[in-house]
Amino acid sequence: MNIEGIFSDETNEYVSIQSLKNRQNIRIQIRIFKDDKPDIILVNHQDNSEVVMSKLHSSEYFDFYYADLEDRDYLKYYFKIIDGERTLFFTRFGVTDYLKEDALFEYNKGFTLPDWAKGALMYQIFIVRFNRGDETNDVVDDEYIYIGLPVKHKENWDEYPSNFDVGYFYGGDLAGVLQKLDYLKDFGVEVIYFNPLFVSPSNHKYDTQDYDYIDPHIGVIVEDADGVLGEDDTDNKNATKYVKRVTCKKNLEASNELFIRLVEEAHKRNIKVIIDGVFNHCGSFNKWMDKEGIYKRAEDKYPECAYWSKESEFRPYFNFIGNEYDGWWGHDTLPKLYYENSKKLIDEVLGIAKKWVSPPFNVDGWRLDVAADLGYSHEFNHRFWAMFRSAVKSANKNAVILAEHYGDPSFWLDGKCWDGVMNYDGFMEPVSWFLAGLEKHSDRADMNLKGNSDAFFLMLNNALGKMPYDCALVSMIQLSNHDHSRFLPKTNGIVGRINTHKSEDASSGVKLEVMRQAIMMQVTLPGAPTVYYGDEVGVCGFTDPDSRRTYPWGHENLELLEYHRYMNRWHKVRKELKTGSLIKLISAAGAVCYARVLKDNVSVIVINTGEYAKKIDIPLYLTGMRDNAIISRVIYTNGTGYNVGRVTYENDNGYLNMEIEPHSGYLLVSENL
Template sequence: MSINKFAVYHKAKSNFAYLTTDNKVHIKIKCAKNDADNVYLIFGDKYEWHKKQKIKMKKISTDNEFDYYGIKVFIDSKRLSYYFEIEKHHKIYSYTNFGFFDNIKQDEAYLFVFHFPYLHFEEKNNTPTWVKNAIFYQIFPERFEIGNPEYKDYVNAKWEEKPKYNSFHGGDLRGIINRLDYLKELGITALYFTPIFKAPSNHKYDTIDYMEIDPHFGTKKDFKELIKKAHSFGIKIILDAVFNHTGDKFFAFQDILKNQENSKYKDWYYIKKFPIDLEYLEKKRKEKGWKDWYIDEKTGKNILPYETFAHTQHMPKLNLFNKDAKEYILNAVKYWTKEFNIDGWRLDVADEVPQSFWKEFRKVVRDINKDAYIVGEIWSNSENWLNGDQFDAVMNYGVTYLCTQYFAENRINSIEFLEGINSLLMKYQEQTNFSMLNLLDSHDTARFLNKCNFNEEKHLLALTFIMTYIGAPMIYYGTEIGMDGEHDPDCRKGMIWNKNKWNMKYYNYIKRLIRIRKENIELQEGEFIPHFNKKLLSFERIYKNNKILVIINNSKKEIRYKLENNYTQELITNKIIKKEIILQPYQAAILK
C-alpha cells in the first residue's frame, strides 16, 4: 500500500520552514498518522548540490490525523535547498515543491526542490526573551480597586454590586498602584490592562482620545508613577489598544457627523452613504421594534450608513489605509511606547485590521523598545500574523477551548486533549509557542470556575496545566481568590479585598504554582513532551538534561502511577516520592 499522498504537506518559508533563535532552519513535514516508516531530508546549497546531505528526520509530534516530522539544520553558505524522501514498506517516495516524483535527476533537482533562498538572520522571528519566563495578570481597571475614594459623580453602583453593562464602580490607577505590593507577593511579573485611554464606557473600548488617560482612572502622572513602581518590582506593563475602531465621540467621527460629505475626515472611516443621521436611525429602530441595534429583522441587514465593530453603532470602523488616520494612530503608539516606557501592547480585534498596518506598527514599536511584547486578540488560527513581521503572539484561545472541553466539560479524553495541543503547537514557530499568552478566561468570557460548574478541583487542575505548559500563563484578576462570574458583564465584578471572603485554598495553591514555575527553568523554557494515556493527563518539560513530569488526574477515580527512578520529589506538596505515586480524584502532581 502506498502512502497517503494527499495528507503530505510542507511549505517553504512558513511555520514549516523558519529560522530559529540559534540561526538554524527548522524544517517540518506533515504526513498521515502512522503512514510513514521513516522520513528523510535531502538538503544542500543549490549552487553546490553535489555536496547535498541526507539526514533522518524525527517524529516530533502527532495529533488525531497527522504525524509531524522535524529537524533543525544549518548550512554554511546560508543558502538552503531541500526535498523529502518518505519511506513506507521499503519504498521511497520523493516529495518536492512540485509534488511527488518517482525518479529525481539530481543534476536537475535544484529546479523543483524547496528553497530557503538565503538565510537572512536579521529577518528571523525575534520574540522578547522575557515573555516565556513571565507570569501575567489581567486587570479590568474599573473593577480592580478604588485608590481615590473621594466623590466621583459618574459612579452609579456600589463596589460589591452585581455589575451591569453601563455600571461604574470607581476603580482607578491609584487603586492599582496601591495593590502592586499584593501582586508582587503573589508572584506576578507582568500586568495587562484593558484600555485606559479616554472613553465614555466602563470598558473603554470606545476610544475618544488616544492621547489621554481616562479621567475616571486618573492622570498621566498617576500612570507614570504606576509604571515606575511596577518596574521597581520587576513587573512589566502591557497596554490594550483599539485600532480597529474608535468611539463615535472621537473627534474625527464627530466632524463627519457635523460636516457630512464635506468633512476632511470622511475617509478615516468606511462610510457607505451620506447623510448620517443617527437620531433618525434611532427613531426608526424604535419604531420597528428592532432588538439588535440597527439590524433589519426581516432582511438581516445592518442599516447603519457606515461600517462598525460588530453591529455596534458607537464603534465606527477606522480605515487604516488612509494615510492621515494611520499616521495619527502610529504617533499615539510612539508617544505611549517612548514617553511612558511601557513594555508592550495587546491589540484588540487584531484580525480585522490591515496586516500592512501591523507590519508598520511592529517597526514603530520595536524601533523604540526592542523587547516590547506585541500580542494580538485573535480567537482562531493565527499563522498569518505570527511569522515575525507582525505579532509575537496571540491570546491563546485555542488552549482555552481545549481546557474547557477537557477539564470543565469532560467532552474529550486526555489523548484527544494532547492531540489538540500538539496540533496547536505545530501551527506556529517554536519561538512563537514560547511567547503565547495562555489563559483560561478573560473579560470577554465567563470565568472558568463557572464553566466547571463550580467544581473547584477541576478548575485548579486546569490552572496547573496552564502554569506548567509552554508559553506565558495569564491569571484573570480575582481567579487567585476564587472569584466567579458568568459572561460579560458578570465576569467583571469588583475585586474582593476582604480577606474573610477569599477562598484561601485557591490563593495558596495558585501562589504555590507560580513559585514552582518561577523556580524551575524546565517549566519556562523546556521542551514539551506529551505522554498519551487515556486514564490521566501527563507530559514532561525537558530543559537540557533536566526533566519535570506533570501528572493530572481529571477523574473521579484514584490512579496509581509508576515512576522512573529519576523522579524523587513532588513539588506541590514537597513530598519525597519513590517508585509510585497515588493520585486522588482531581489531583495533580509536579515531579522532579
C-alpha cells in the same frame, strides 16, 4: 520502531547556528530511539530539496541526527522517516503517516521575540473592577448618556454586574492598582496586562475616545464642573461635568502623569506593563468623530470633527455614506477606522503605537483588540500590522505585540506583524473541554470531551502546530478573561449566561479541585500564563458581563490564593516551565501526563480527571532522564485539598510507577540527571 521516542522542535536544543571560519550553518537535529535505524531525511518544503541526516551523538536512550544547512533568512521544513517500506512524517504536530502541511517547522532568522515575555506570568486587570483607590474621580450618576441610558455609579462594590452592565461604574482606577502593586509582586506577577485605559465613555473602554490620554475617571480630576443630566435629557448637550472632565487638558495631563508613575513603580518591582490597543474601530464619542458633540462644547480648543463637517480633517478617517458611517459589526457606537482612505490616519495611529512604548510612558507592549478585523481587506490588514510592528520595535525593540485572535494565526506570525496571540485554541479551549466539558463561554457542553485525553492532545497539538514555538511561549494562556466565562463556574457544569440564570448560580456547586488542576495546567503548559484578576481567589461569573465582577477584597478564598502562589513560585524557579520543550508522556482515559524539558531540567505534570485512583507508568526516558535519576513530587492536589510536601522517586529503567488519586494533579521536578 519506537514512534513515541521521535522528537524535535524549534528550541535551541534542536535548531542552532554553527559558526564556521567563513560562514554560518543552521544545524537542525532530531532524536530517534536508540535501537531504531531508520533513514531520516530533512526536507525543505519550499523547493522540496532533501538532505539525508547523519548521527551526531547518542544518549542513554536516543540517537541524535543532524543536518547542517547553509544559513539563510527563512526555511520551512519537515522530517521524513523511512523504516523499510513505511514512511512517516514529523512536523510540529508530531508523527503522522501523511504530511500535515499546516504544521511545518520554520526557521525565521529575523524573527526575534523579547526573552522577558517567554513564559512570563501575566495578570490581567479590568481596571474599573479591580480596586477603588480614589473616590474623587468616580463617574457620578447621570453624568452622561451612553447607548441611550444615563450612566450610574455603583456604591456597593460587591454588587453583581447586571445584564446591561456597560454604563455602570464601580470606581476601580489606577490609584487602586498602585495600592496593590505589592500584592501583585508577592503573588508572582511579572507582567500586568491592562484592558483599555484611554478616555472612553464605557466601563470596558473598547470604544476609545482619545488615544493620547488616560481616562481621568481612572486617573486624576484636577478641574471639575457641575452639570449632570436631568430627567428630561435624552442626549449629552447638558453633560457639562463629563465634558469638563474628559476634555480639560489639566485633567488629561495629570492622568497621564499618574500612569507614568504607575509604570515606574511597577518597573521598580520588576513588573512589566502591557496595554490594550483598540485600532480596528474607535468610539462615537472619539474626538475625531464626536457624534455626541463633546468636543464642540469643550473649553479647550479642539479641531472640527468628522460628524459635524464634511470638511473636517478627520472625515477621511471614517467610511461615510451620506451622513451615516460604517460601524464595526453595524454598531454606530463603534465607528470603523478607514485606514485605506487616509495616510494621515495611518501615520497618527503609528505615532500612538510608538508614543506609549517610549519615554516617559515606557510601556512594555501592546495587546491588540480584534486585530484580524482591522481594515477592509486581508492584504491591507497584514501591511498595516507590519507597519505597526516596525514602528513599535523602532521605538522599543524589547516591546511585545500580542493580538486577540481566534483560529489560525500563522498569516500574522511570520516575523512581520505580531509576536503572539491570546491563545484560545492552544489553551483555553482544550483545557475547558478536558476539565469541565464546556466551551469557553459556557454556552455549550459536550461530556464526550470531558476527560478525553486524546481529544485534549489533538486540540493542543493542532493549535501549537500553527505557530512558531517562540510565538507560543509569549502568547497569553488564560483560564478566564473579560470576554468569556470565569473558569471556576465551569466546574459546576452549568450551561448558560445571566440572561438564563441568576448570578448566584455561577458559584453553586463549584469544584475547587478542578480549579486547582486548571491552575496547574496553566502554569505548566507552553505560553505566558495570564491570570484574570480574581481567578486566584475564587471569583465566579458567567460570560461577559458577569465575568467582570469586582475583586472581592476582604472576602478572598485564601487557601486557593496560597495554592496559586505555590504554583507560581515553581513556575518562576523552573526555567523549563517557561521555555522548555513540551513532550507528551501519557494519554489515558481521563488522564494526561506531559513534560517540559530544558537541557537537564525536567518537570513532569500528571492530571487525572477520573473518579477513581489508577496506576500509571510514566515513561521518564522520553524526557531524557537517565536511569536511577531522582525526581521529586513537589506539589499535588486532590479532591480534598493540596500538599506541598516533597516526596522523591527513582527513575526505574526509564519509568516511574505511580498511583494517582481521583481528581488529582501532580508536579514532579528532576533533582539530578
